[in-house]
Amino acid sequence: MALFKLKINGKSQEVDVDPKTPMLWVLRDHLNLVGTKYGCGVAQCGACTVHLNGSATRSCQLPVSVVGDNEITTIEGLSEDADHPVQQAWLKIDVPQCGYCQAGQIMNAASLLKSNPKPSDEEIEAAMSGNLCRCGTYTRIKKAIKEASNNINA
Amino acid sequence: MSVIKTRVGRRTFLKTSAAAGGGLLISFSWLASCKPGRTKEEILAMPEEWFKLNGYIKIGDNGVVTIYSPNPEIGQNVMTSMPMIVAEELDVDWKNVIVEQGKLDEDSFKNPQFAGGSLSIMLGWDALRMAGAAGRRMLLEAAAKEWQVDVDSLSAKNGMIMEISGARSVGYGEIATKAVGIEVPEDLEMKDPKDYKIIGTAKKNVEGKKIVTGKPLFGLDFQKEGMKLAMIHHPPAFGMKVKDFNRDEIVAMDGVSDAFIIDSSTAEPAWTEVNAFNTLVAIIGESTWQLMNAKKALKVSYDTESEPESSDTHSARLKKDLKNGKVLESRLDGDPDAAFANAAKVIERTYTSPFIAHNTLEPMNFYADVKENSVELIGPVQTPKSLEERVSAMLDIPVENIEVHMTRIGGGFGKRLYIHYGMEAAAISKKLGAPVKLIYTREDDMTQGTYRPTYMSTYKAGLDENNNLIAFSVKGVGLPEGPVFPKRFPAGAVDNYSAEKLGSETNISTGAWRAPRSHFTAGAEQSFIDEVAELAGKDPIDFRLELFERAKSNPVGEEHEYDADRYAGVLKLVREKCNWGQDTPGIHRGIAAYFCHNSYVAEVIDIRMDKGQPIVEKVWCAVDCGIVINKEGATNIIEGGVVDGIGHAMYSEMKFENGKPVHNNFNTYQLIRHSQAPKNIEVFFVENEISPTGLGEPGLPPAQGALANALYKATGKRYYHTPFSTAPQDQIDMEVG
Numbered sequence: 037m038a039l040f041k042l043k044i045n046g047k048s049q050e051v052d053v054d055p056k057t058p059m060l061w062v063l064r065d066h067l068n069l070v071g072t073k074y075g076c077g078v079a080q081c082g083a084c085t086v087h088l089n090g091s092a093t094r095s096c097q098l099p100v101s102v103v104g105d106n107e108i109t110t111i112e113g114l115s116e117d118a119d120h121p122v123q124q125a126w127l128k129i130d131v132p133q134c135g136y137c138q139a140g141q142i143m144n145a146a147s148l149l150k151s152n153p154k155p156s157d158e159e160i161e162a163a164m165s166g167n168l169c170r171c172g173t174y175t176r177i178k179k180a181i182k183e184a185s186n187n188i189n190a
Numbered sequence: 191m192s193v194i195k196t197r198v199g200r201r202t203f204l205k206t207s208a209a210a211g212g213g214l215l216i217s218f219s220w221l222a223s224c225k226p227g228r229t230k231e232e233i234l235a236m237p238e239e240w241f242k243l244n245g246y247i248k249i250g251d252n253g254v255v256t257i258y259s260p261n262p263e264i265g266q267n268v269m270t271s272m273p274m275i276v277a278e279e280l281d282v283d284w285k286n287v288i289v290e291q292g293k294l295d296e297d298s299f300k301n302p303q304f305a306g307g308s309l310s311i312m313l314g315w316d317a318l319r320m321a322g323a324a325g326r327r328m329l330l331e332a333a334a335k336e337w338q339v340d341v342d343s344l345s346a347k348n349g350m351i352m353e354i355s356g357a358r359s360v361g362y363g364e365i366a367t368k369a370v371g372i373e374v375p376e377d378l379e380m381k382d383p384k385d386y387k388i389i390g391t392a393k394k395n396v397e398g399k400k401i402v403t404g405k406p407l408f409g410l411d412f413q414k415e416g417m418k419l420a421m422i423h424h425p426p427a428f429g430m431k432v433k434d435f436n437r438d439e440i441v442a443m444d445g446v447s448d449a450f451i452i453d454s455s456t457a458e459p460a461w462t463e464v465n466a467f468n469t470l471v472a473i474i475g476e477s478t479w480q481l482m483n484a485k486k487a488l489k490v491s492y493d494t495e496s497e498p499e500s501s502d503t504h505s506a507r508l509k510k511d512l513k514n515g516k517v518l519e520s521r522l523d524g525d526p527d528a529a530f531a532n533a534a535k536v537i538e539r540t541y542t543s544p545f546i547a548h549n550t551l552e553p554m555n556f557y558a559d560v561k562e563n564s565v566e567l568i569g570p571v572q573t574p575k576s577l578e579e580r581v582s583a584m585l586d587i588p589v590e591n592i593e594v595h596m597t598r599i600g601g602g603f604g605k606r607l608y609i610h611y612g613m614e615a616a617a618i619s620k621k622l623g624a625p626v627k628l629i630y631t632r633e634d635d636m637t638q639g640t641y642r643p644t645y646m647s648t649y650k651a652g653l654d655e656n657n658n659l660i661a662f663s664v665k666g667v668g669l670p671e672g673p674v675f676p677k678r679f680p681a682g683a684v685d686n687y688s689a690e691k692l693g694s695e696t697n698i699s700t701g702a703w704r705a706p707r708s709h710f711t712a713g714a715e716q717s718f719i720d721e722v723a724e725l726a727g728k729d730p731i732d733f734r735l736e737l738f739e740r741a742k743s744n745p746v747g748e749e750h751e752y753d754a755d756r757y758a759g760v761l762k763l764v765r766e767k768c769n770w771g772q773d774t775p776g777i778h779r780g781i782a783a784y785f786c787h788n789s790y791v792a793e794v795i796d797i798r799m800d801k802g803q804p805i806v807e808k809v810w811c812a813v814d815c816g817i818v819i820n821k822e823g824a825t826n827i828i829e830g831g832v833v834d835g836i837g838h839a840m841y842s843e844m845k846f847e848n849g850k851p852v853h854n855n856f857n858t859y860q861l862i863r864h865s866q867a868p869k870n871i872e873v874f875f876v877e878n879e880i881s882p883t884g885l886g887e888p889g890l891p892p893a894q895g896a897l898a899n900a901l902y903k904a905t906g907k908r909y910y911h912t913p914f915s916t917a918p919q920d921q922i923d924m925e926v927g
Contacts, residue, residue, distance in 0.1 A: 065477045111402075132398060133266070134598070135401035139404045175871050
């Protein structure tokens with residue numbers, strides 16, 4: 037066990053855990069931030085996507101010991117009150133079915149639009165293909181990303 | 191206006207009580223998202239007192255209405271659509287409605303609380319409307335009594351009761367207190383569908399904002415003070431049983447507080463208890479990561495209970511039992527053998543599909559707190575009533591002392607009809623003497639079983655010299671049960687018809703998987719019909735319409751399951767919408783239609799080929815499910831069905847080696863991804879006033895056939911075996927080796 041100081045959603049947090057513990061479980065089990073989801077544990081489904089200094093990262097493959105001073109943002113910290121353009125677009129397009137994968141989809145989409153505010157269809161597909169949606173909301177996700185892109189660039 | 195007897199639900203719907211203080215979780219944030227322009231203060235001005243009109247409805251003194259949604263929410267969107275029906279008949283403004291998940295209490299809801307068979311809306315239709323209408327009537331009666339006027343001189347609308355003369359009006363919230371103890375008449379008036387203001391509109395998911403902000407909604411997110419975490423280990427192969435394990439080493443590990451073997455079986459298992467692995471190692475601790483590490487350190491010994499099976503065993507068994515399997519269901523019209531012998535053209539094709547896993551993205555999990563004579567169970571389950579009953583049987587604790595609460599469910603697809611994980615959580619809590627949340631890893635989940643069975647069906651058709659279909663037969667087997675529905679299409683449309691559903695066996699545990707048997711049969715039958723139409727030199731839609739005309743005007747044999755007019759209706763609608771017959775260079779088009787779960791769906795798929803792989807450019811869907819409750823949710827679920835159908839037809843399969851499932855995670859088990867999904871899906875609903883039927887499943891089955899038929903147009907090759915992306919597509923050698 038070891039003590040780690042972390043910057044999460046703009047706040048300082050301390051946890052005393054096994055250094056190999058993936059951030060996914062630090063967030064879920066130790067910090068009560070359960071919006072970040074467990075789907076596979078092997079970086080194949082994207083449900084655990086968070087931002088590390090603003091870039092989409094699979095938290096199931098991110099040991100707490102390597103985070104250091106880098107800032108982590110989870111779905112709970114993406115906006116104050118669902119007012120991030122990607123969240124707004126998700127609500128407008130009514131994307132979710134079961135909803136379990138959507139936090140990861142949203143975090144990945146927000147990261148994509150930050151680096152590429154006007155992605156083409158192919159760029160959206162390529163960037164989002166690591167995020168599984170078992171319910172099959174892919175066409176709505178794409179629509180919502182385009183909606184958010186339009187609003188960001190308006 | 192239709193009239194429904196309250197008699198069935200009388201005991202429930204007459205019950206009124208004041209539930210002071212609310213006492214339940216109220217979703218302020220959701221209200222905020224629905225009421226733009228309201229200040230935070232206004233939103234927080236929640237009722238000081240709630241009045242419970244019946245099991246579904248609670249009205250606040252300020253007019254805010256809470257509607258409890260009775261059924262499990264697995265993504266089929268019933269948490270929005272079921273309360274919409276109540277709100278319609280209660281006649282309140284949807285903006286003033288808060289929805290909460292009801293707990294298991296079928297006496298109060300007067301409605302079977304399960305998510306399965308696409309039945310929630312169909313079975314709940316009367317109870318939900320009655321709940322709303324009874325509430326409205328109680329408020330009307332209360333106002334009439336208060337004003338000393340005849341109830342017929344009043345009307346109720348949008349949360350207000352008004353004198354028809356226009357003299358007085360009162361809000362539901364103000365009069366709700368007086369509704370306590372009011373009797374409801376035996377007959378209740380329901381709205382005419384023409385007057386619907388909520389049903390048939392497009393409403394956003396009531397939990398949308400919670401989902402996009404990552405609120406704790408799912409079973410895996412549930413936490414309670416003093417709760418331990420638990421993980422299980424089941425044998426790596428079917429046919430094996432846990433015997434013993436290295437307990438001393440495991441309990442010495444960091445973060446492990448206990449480890450033991452549990453048995454979650456009952457003496458007379460219900461169908462929902464399908465489970466190849468009732469005996470499990472359970473490890474208890476404080477953190478998921480430490481438990482995952484402990485699982486890796488397990489050394490377990492096993493007994494062998496039955497012969498291990500491999501995919502080769504399964505293929506051979508399917509071939510053998512397609513010839514010799516026990517007939518479970520059948521139908522025979524005319525004399526197919528004689529008709530085939532006399533036919534000018536005969537065609538025979540065999541179709542297969544492998545075992546597949548459900549792979550809900552939220553792995554199995556459940557919270558259980560077993561005390562000496564009571565149990566609390568909280569988590570994701572499609573059949574909460576069965577869980578209650580079976581835990582009662584397992585622990586010998588009366589059902590009255592068992593509480594089941596349903597969390598939002600991260601995918602169902604049939605997997606969570608089977609309650610083993612809830613029972614395991616209860617067995618662990620009992621042995622531990624403490625509340626516990628059981629968590630499956632993805633690997634546990636994918637290798638646990640309850641798979642969609644593997645299937646094989648042979649179709650045969652005979653045409654006369656004028657290309658009329660004079661004989662049709664289908665024989666289908668599965669491990670353990672065949673996929674054939676003898677009374678479905680083309681039963682009733684062919685003079686000489688035979689259908690046989692055959693049984694076999696396997697030690698792989700199997701269960702219902704979204705549109706059980708229908709998904710396979712639709713894919714096989716609709717591909718075959720396409721090939722028969724081609725042999726007959728007919729347009730595939732015209733060919734089907736001819737058969738429906740026959741089934742309607744001069745049906746063959748005893749009754750068939752489908753309504754030929756509605757079946758033809760969706761074909762005609764999709765034909766019109768997609769502009770069938772147009773020829774776009776590079777685009778290849780396939781069609782399929784299927785009836786299941788009392789609904790009719792036709793789909794046209796347009797593909798183009800790119801480096802040998804199909805790109806689905808567009809899918810048109812025509813759906814007849816009777817009255818559509820929520821256009822938004824209904825469209826979403828049909829889109830999802832199409833993606834699910836295409837995905838599993840193209841990519842997914844579970845194989846076995848020596849009893850062991852060869853895939854245990856998404857790195858090798860393929861599911862459809864963004865880049866493989868259709869570029870565009872358009873959904874059209876037939877407008878009618880028929881009582882609503884299934885939607886969660888019927889969108890899926892036609893997708894495979896439509897895709898196979900489009901692939902044929904693109905490649906000149908027929909697709910008989912899933913997954914299309916990897917399985918060899920030749921007709922298989924049916925010689926049993």
